[in-house]
Amino acid sequence: MQQKHIIVTCNYAARRRGLHKLQLIREARKTCPDVIIVLGEDLTRFRKASKDLYNFLKSQIWSGRAERLGFDEVFLDVSDIIDFNLNILNYNSLSDSFFHLDRSDPEVGFLYDASYYAGNTFPSSKLKDPCRAISTLSPSFGTLSVSDADILEVRLRLGSHLAQYLRHQLEEQRGYTSTVGISTNKLLSKLVGNVNKPNNQTTLRPPYLTTPDIGQSNVLMFMDDHEIGKIPGIGCKLSHKLRNYALGHDPKLDEGPVWGPPRDGVKARDVRLHPVMGPDVLAEVLKGPGSHKDTGSKVWGLLHGVDNAGIERARIVPRQISIEDSYLRLDTLTQVKKELYKLTISLIRRMHLDLTEADSDYGIDRGDDDVEDHGKGSRGIIVDATRRWLAHPRTLRLSTRPRPPTQSDGTRSRAFKRISRSTPLPSFVFRLNDPGVLIADKLVDEVVLPLFSQLHPEASDYDLSLINVAVTDMMETASDNRNSGGRDIGRMFKRQDEVLKNWRVEDRDVAPSQDDRNGLDDIDRDTQSMKSPLETPRPTEVAKGSEDEVLHTQASLVDDMVWDSDDDGEPELSGSCSTCGAIMPPFAMAAHERFHLNPD
DNA sequence: GAGGTATAG
DNA sequence: TTTTCTATACCTC
Secondary structure, eight states, X not given: OEETTEEOOOOHHHHHTTOOTTEEHHHHHHHOTTOOOOBOOOOHHHHHHHHHHHHHHHHHOXXXXXXXXXXXXXXXXXXXXXHHHHHTOOTTOGGGEEEEOOSSOTTSEEEEOTTSOSSEEESOOSSOOTTTTTTTSOGGGGTSOXXXXXXXXXXXXXXXXXXXXXXXXXXXXXXXXXXXXESSSHHHHHHHHTSSOSSOEEEEOSOOSOBTTTBSOHHHHHHHTSBGGGSTTOOHHHHHHHHHHHTTOOGGGOOSOOOSSOSOOOBHHHHHTSTTOSHHHHHHHHOSTTOOTTHHHHHHHHHTTOOOOOOOOOOSSOSOEEEEEEOSOOOSHHHHHHHHHHHHHHHHHHHHHHHEEEOOGGGOOOSOOOOGGGSOSXXXXXXXXXXXXXXXXXXXXXXXXXXXXXXXXXXBOOOOOOEEEEEEOOGGGGOTTSOHHHHHHHHIIIXXXXXXXXXXXXXXXXXXXXXXXXXXXXXXXXTOOTTTTTTTHHXXXXXXXXXXXXXXXXXXOOOOOGGGOOSOTTOSOOOOOOOOTTTSOOOOEEEEEEEETTEEEBOOOOOOSSOOGGGSOOOSSOEEOTTTOOEEOGGGHHHHHHHHHSOO
């Protein structure tokens, strides 16, 4: 798929032929003359497919904990499902197990063989040893002290079967193939998902701890062989510093333009086993602008497969929406105005697509927020008084990337940084029955151009390689509950009175003044205390998807470890739906039941 | 709050 | 040409 002069992404067939992401078009054609390149400028379809993928996967799990990573990956926390099935597992007949997918309906689920893993494992099992570790789980299970390692073994097996089931459902019901990793946290499940791709799944086998009787931890073994830069959370800056350090260079004496994979061969083990290495040394090595406070211990954890980050529910609305374009040359005000106008039109359209929904009672609708079809043409900005805003951004930001001035000594400065200015977003952009073109026009004149002048005060002393226009600082309208999985709804309703003071949820609603906003800031979940997966090993799955055809379908399943059933913060004033288990205030249940009866 | 850095797909 | 177009979290001031 092409953007500008670049192949931005390609499917596995193309990769097998030697193509890769961010490759120049001409290179790609040379490598693979019969390549089919499609323009990939309009991502509307992909956004929609991504949303569909996410909603589908989320609908299959109990916890509501489904987190997106990009368009095509989803982490799922399925701990509760695994624990439920673990508790009712009959160890005398593992081969004839039934996996329950519904707490209250024992008919819902599938048959499976709990004496082995579904799909691949890492390390791969040469010989199928179906009964390993299970011998210790005797019929007297209840009175025996079963080791954490044995429980983890079974939980991961269950996870592997659930993953296989979900992948099958995804293919049957949605037509997406997928790749999945199953482990106890996001880091491990994502990485182990890479072991067999595409269209496959891999479970990271125990032991997760190194012990005298069991032996070396598979987690360490697995992590140790990873290139330092392949570890999620260690990007090019950190890996560069780590490489320099591990190779014995004085970080200050680092020289040479480090580009591409500069120096290879530095693995996680090289850093981990480096003399005197530890969180403090790492903190020292990695410190610098842009690194966060905790970098040392964070990276030290990553090297050991430790990742305490929980799986976060996706938000109803994004935190920001931005539209950008890059240019070979952009240095006149006339050109700039034209581009700002184009970007602003796009931005308004995206705001309507992603920040509004069809109006409906209780905010519990049939999920039909498909305004996409109306929003396509460049002038086709939706004008629809029956829609309402899900969130009002309060800030508009304009960023540019000035082309670095060529130095007199011929050396081109490498700095390629963005600069930005922001300002409150005027409320006229929320008028749903004004033509978008007029809104964009007004916005450019009154807000965007002044911002541009702030960024570039000299009338014609700029050469821009990029412009970005963004809206940020979303104020969500609290009557929507669809991303809460039921958990926060009690709290949201408690706040509704205050919220309604500020927001007209109708056609002409206007953003409240900044002074008026009440306690919406801490609408986030209570902070949970989390344990290290290695201290308390419990299975997690990550599913990633195959990158086939049009759709990148990476779904990551993470089976718990973060949430215990006793602290999920459900509000007291709520009932739960007998069909789907969603938690909601009693008065919302009637409408919710109608939703089940009439799904589309 | 404002502006910038780092990371990811 | 460290590139494309986004999105997020977190840093300092």
